[in-house]
Amino acid sequence: MRFAFTDEQVELGAAVGDLLANRCPPEALRAAWSSDDGRIPGLWSSLAAMGLAGLCVPEVHGGLGMSVLDAALPMVACGYAGVPEPVVPTVLIAPGLLAAAGRHEHLSPIAAGDTTVSAAVLDDPWFVGADAADLLMLVGHRRDREMARLAVLVDRDRVDLEPVPSVDGARRLTRGVAGRGLGDWGEVLDAPDHEIDRALDRGLVGMSCLLLGLAERMLDLTVAHVQDRQQFGVPIGSFQAIKHHCADALLALDVARPVVWRAAWSLSNLPADDPAVAVHASMAKAYASDAAAECAAQALQCHAGIGYSTEYDLHLYMKRVWTLQRAWGDAAWHRRLVASAVIEGDYPDHPAPEHP
Amino acid sequence: MDLIESPDDAGFRRQARAWLEENVPKLPLPSGDTRQGFVAHIEWERTMYDAGWAVVSWPPEFGGRGATTSRWLIFEEEYYRVGGPQRVTQNGIFLLAPTLFEFGTAEQQQRFLPPMGRGDETWCQGWSEPNAGSDLAAIATTAVADQDRGGWVVNGQKTWTTRGAFCDWMFALVRTDTTVDRPHQGMTYLLIPLTSDGVTVRGFERLDGDEGFAEVFLEDVFVPDDQVLGEVNRGWYVAMATTTSERGLTLRSPGRFSASARDLVVLCRERLAEGRATDQDRDAVIRAWMDAEAYRLYVQQTATKMADGGDIGAESSLNKIWWSEMDVRLHRAALDLLGPEAEADVDRWMKGYQFALAGPIYAGTNEIQRNVVAERVLGLPRR
Numbered sequence: 011m012r013f014a015f016t017d018e019q020v021e022l023g024a025a026v027g028d029l030l031a032n033r034c035p036p037e038a039l040r041a042a043w044s045s046d047d048g049r050i051p052g053l054w055s056s057l058a059a060m061g062l063a064g065l066c067v068p069e070v071h072g073g074l075g076m077s078v079l080d081a082a083l084p085m086v087a088c089g090y091a092g093v094p095e096p097v098v099p100t101v102l103i104a105p106g107l108l109a110a111a112g113r114h115e116h117l118s119p120i121a122a123g124d125t126t127v128s129a130a131v132l133d134d135p136w137f138v139g140a141d142a143a144d145l146l147m148l149v150g151h152r153r154d155r156e157m158a159r160l161a162v163l164v165d166r167d168r169v170d171l172e173p174v175p176s177v178d179g180a181r182r183l184t185r186g187v188a189g190r191g192l193g194d195w196g197e198v199l200d201a202p203d204h205e206i207d208r209a210l211d212r213g214l215v216g217m218s219c220l221l222l223g224l225a226e227r228m229l230d231l232t233v234a235h236v237q238d239r240q241q242f243g244v245p246i247g248s249f250q251a252i253k254h255h256c257a258d259a260l261l262a263l264d265v266a267r268p269v270v271w272r273a274a275w276s277l278s279n280l281p282a283d284d285p286a287v288a289v290h291a292s293m294a295k296a297y298a299s300d301a302a303a304e305c306a307a308q309a310l311q312c313h314a315g316i317g318y319s320t321e322y323d324l325h326l327y328m329k330r331v332w333t334l335q336r337a338w339g340d341a342a343w344h345r346r347l348v349a350s351a352v353i354e355g356d357y358p359d360h361p362a363p364e365h366p
Numbered sequence: 367m368d369l370i371e372s373p374d375d376a377g378f379r380r381q382a383r384a385w386l387e388e389n390v391p392k393l394p395l396p397s398g399d400t401r402q403g404f405v406a407h408i409e410w411e412r413t414m415y416d417a418g419w420a421v422v423s424w425p426p427e428f429g430g431r432g433a434t435t436s437r438w439l440i441f442e443e444e445y446y447r448v449g450g451p452q453r454v455t456q457n458g459i460f461l462l463a464p465t466l467f468e469f470g471t472a473e474q475q476q477r478f479l480p481p482m483g484r485g486d487e488t489w490c491q492g493w494s495e496p497n498a499g500s501d502l503a504a505i506a507t508t509a510v511a512d513q514d515r516g517g518w519v520v521n522g523q524k525t526w527t528t529r530g531a532f533c534d535w536m537f538a539l540v541r542t543d544t545t546v547d548r549p550h551q552g553m554t555y556l557l558i559p560l561t562s563d564g565v566t567v568r569g570f571e572r573l574d575g576d577e578g579f580a581e582v583f584l585e586d587v588f589v590p591d592d593q594v595l596g597e598v599n600r601g602w603y604v605a606m607a608t609t610t611s612e613r614g615l616t617l618r619s620p621g622r623f624s625a626s627a628r629d630l631v632v633l634c635r636e637r638l639a640e641g642r643a644t645d646q647d648r649d650a651v652i653r654a655w656m657d658a659e660a661y662r663l664y665v666q667q668t669a670t671k672m673a674d675g676g677d678i679g680a681e682s683s684l685n686k687i688w689w690s691e692m693d694v695r696l697h698r699a700a701l702d703l704l705g706p707e708a709e710a711d712v713d714r715w716m717k718g719y720q721f722a723l724a725g726p727i728y729a730g731t732n733e734i735q736r737n738v739v740a741e742r743v744l745g746l747p748r749r
Contacts, residue, residue: 011372011375011436011669011670014674015367079367233745247746252740253736253737254740256739257744258736260684260744264664265664271663279369279370293656293659293660297656345656346649348655353634353648
């Protein structure tokens with residue numbers, strides 16, 4: 011039993027964080043809000059050049075062949091920077107699913123940074139950044155895991171993409187409209203159900219990592235602010251009410267982290283058809299969503315009037331949280347999935363698996 | 367990262383499980399916070415100690431198995447899984463013992479640890495006073511040096527002393543220098559026999575009606591020099607080592623909450639089968655189950671950190687806030703499932719609820735813990 015990242019994993023996360031501190035500062039994010047495609051010019055090729063795009067693409071296809079666990083800290087770094095790029099679908103969802111469906115021809119372009127993916131996941135009705143993406147995918151199952159899985163490589167010629175506004179100016183949403191049959195959307199991928207489930211779970215874990223990073227960013231902004239901001243002649247961070255807000259934010263974040271790491275570990279180490287993986291992924295999304303929402307709420311309250319303006323950076327991260335916390339199932343939705351496994355299902359009562 | 371138990375750890379788990387399943391009393395013992403129940407619990411502690419299972423993390427020379435934090439967590443999981451009795455020796459074995467290992471002399475360790483482990487000498491914690499609860503540094507009990515007799519003369523009063531009416535010894539913080547600038551200085555950590563002349567103990571009822579509390583009055587009580595733990599006037603710093611254990615892992619390991627969460631799931635299934643659980647109940651139950659699981663993972667992460675030579679320090683306050691508030695939510699979920707029947711469930715969930723309500727209060731209120739987190743983990747200004 012060892013519950014810690016390796017030095018290499020930590021270094022990879024820090025390297026991505028360093029690049030993003032430079033290439034994706036708040037000013038760049040603001041510029042993305044008013045750009046045509048909501049993205050930062052050249053950022054994806056820089057990330058691809060350091061290996062992020064092909065992190066989970068097998069080496070024979072030009073990727074790094076790493077695990078979801080290896081990808082966790084780089085994903086947190088992306089969240090921390092508020093990266094407005096399609097990281098989770100491109101890095102975590104698509105490669106494994108395309109490989110499982112025998113569509114290897116897309117893997118090298120993904121690893122090279124030439125192909126990005128936008129995915130409509132579960133029953134969320136829209137694509138993010140569809141215009142700028144090279145591949146569109148539908149992944150999921152409707153409402154709950156009892157129903158049929160589906161994975162579709164969308165054919166743009168058969169689908170109308172209607173723009174939809176987003177509270178987060180860097181998320182360019184479109185609603186896809188097509189005929190009623192799945193075949194009306196494009197090519198239905200031939201992948202086993204459990205591979206589609208794991209692709210979804212990788213997406214959930216990736217999303218959870220982004221949320222952890224966003225939570226961390228907002229807490230850092232808040233801690234710096236309350237030490238600096240003076241009222242009644244003292245820093246407001248010396249007031250107990252402010253301290254307790256900050257402590258609550260940290261507690262939510264700190265408890266969520268190992269839940270997310272465990273899900274990343276399970277996806278990387280348990281058999282693909284092990285039903286525990288889905289429970290772990292849903293727990294991750296539930297805790298990360300709640301933690302980020304808690305940090306967002308406490309951050310705004312501690313920043314008070316200063317935070318209640320788009321001139322200050324907090325809103326860039328807070329609004330992203332409002333979108334991601336509800337995307338692909340909010341905390342309550344994922345708790346219902348866990349409840350079905352634990353209360354009605356046969357989730358094992360004993361936690362620790364043994365080495366065979 | 368490797369979240370699979372090693373073959374050695376799995377073997378330890380099987381060994382612990384086999385012994386516990388064979389030996390844990392089949393019928394629940396009367397509450398250890400009553401006089402009669404306390405005696406029954408001490409007998410159980412002796413059985414465990416004699417078989418080497420009472421203090422698994424202690425070195426073998428003191429009756430333990432030298433278990434690492436991970437192994438100790440496994441033992442705790444197994445202990446609560448089979449419904450092991452509450453540990454009435456906990457203030458000694460989990461709070462004082464770590465301090466004795468860190469600050470005690472070899473003679474003190476020899477003298478106090480084995481009888482503590484076996485339950486032959488039982489310990490209560492003498493910190494809180496009527497005017498020093500959260501503000502622990504405000505203690506007014508004094509000890510004055512008596513050089514002729516080679517010791518200290520203690521005067522004052524301790525209160526909310528858990529199981530004080532049944533214990534033999536008390537580890538206490540007292541003021542030995544009243545001229546210091548800062549209240550945290552000038553305190554000393556003393557080991558006081560409750561059988562000494564001048565000690566009066568008055569038990570009183572806790573919220574749940576058990577005589578689990580005591581007031582301890584100290585009038586000219588003599589304590590010899592060899593019962594000072596650590597340096598004179600450095601008692602605060604010695605005490606803080608104990609509070610880290612208390613707020614952190616040792617007082618409330620995850621095994622206990624995992625077991626309660628499983629019981630809660632069973633209760634929920636029964637109520638669902640009877641059509642008497644709402645969606646709101648079900649959500650509260652799964653939240654509690656997930657929170658216990660999250661705590662288990664959180665502590666595993668801490669155990670790895672400790673195995674790597676790290677220290678939990680002020681982060682133990684995060685731990686304490688989490689488990690104490692989770693325990694309240696868990697029991698509240700059970701009472702809500704029981705509905706009007708909760709009122710009558712006095713020996714089980716209502717009892718547990720009343721115990722859980724103490725969690726955010728003892729070992730430093732959660733308001734104090736949040737201050738510690740903000741100041742010492744996040745670095746916010748003290749004043």
